[in-house]
Amino acid sequence: SQELEQSPQSLIVQEGKNLTINCTSSKTLYGLYWYKQKYGEGLIFLMMLQKGGEEKSHEKITAKLDEKKQQSSLHITASQPSHAGIYLCGADPYYSGGGADGLTFGKGTHLIIQP
């Protein structure tokens, strides 16, 4: 099955600083999704990456998928308190032999923004 490792597990960053979260797969990624979860709430879809080398941005968040399609990174520029939460990467099992038809998720990265 598809295994997704996220690093770091938790991150404390001073407001205004940049940060990067990584997601590494044991298999080639054919679809990689980034979600954000606020504590006690559901997941909010951020971005989807499919092609090797692809990069997408939304406001101050940029996500990249490496050429080998086994690692993705999420970069936040000039962090704000509203960025605090849990960031999860999810992989599409289609074509990956993952078995289940639902997305497989990493365990998440807990991001805390210090004022």
Next chain:
Amino acid sequence: NAGVMQNPRHLVRRRGQEARLRCSPMKGHSHVYWYRQLPEEGLKFMVYLQKENIIDESGMPKERFSAEFPKEGPSILRIQQVVRGDSAAYFCASSLRQAYNSPLHFGNGTRLTVT
């Protein structure tokens, strides 16, 4: 545009009782996924349904758990004879089509506490 609606938000059950969790997908979505989230385990896929059909239940415990998505009405996740280990957040997600190339939209979850 209503998102994915889950109810109740919080559910308390005593050991041995039944828990029923409801999920109304986004308008126009016919694919529903149920996930369970535990603090140390992350988000785990349970079951994938389309209208009136269970497509993949490989993540669902073999006993006490069942899911349905009838032609009319919400999807239901049913847990019979609950035990303390069932305490978790249960999330429902929906999509327009099978997950590949189509992001999942999540509800805010139902937090089940078994006393």
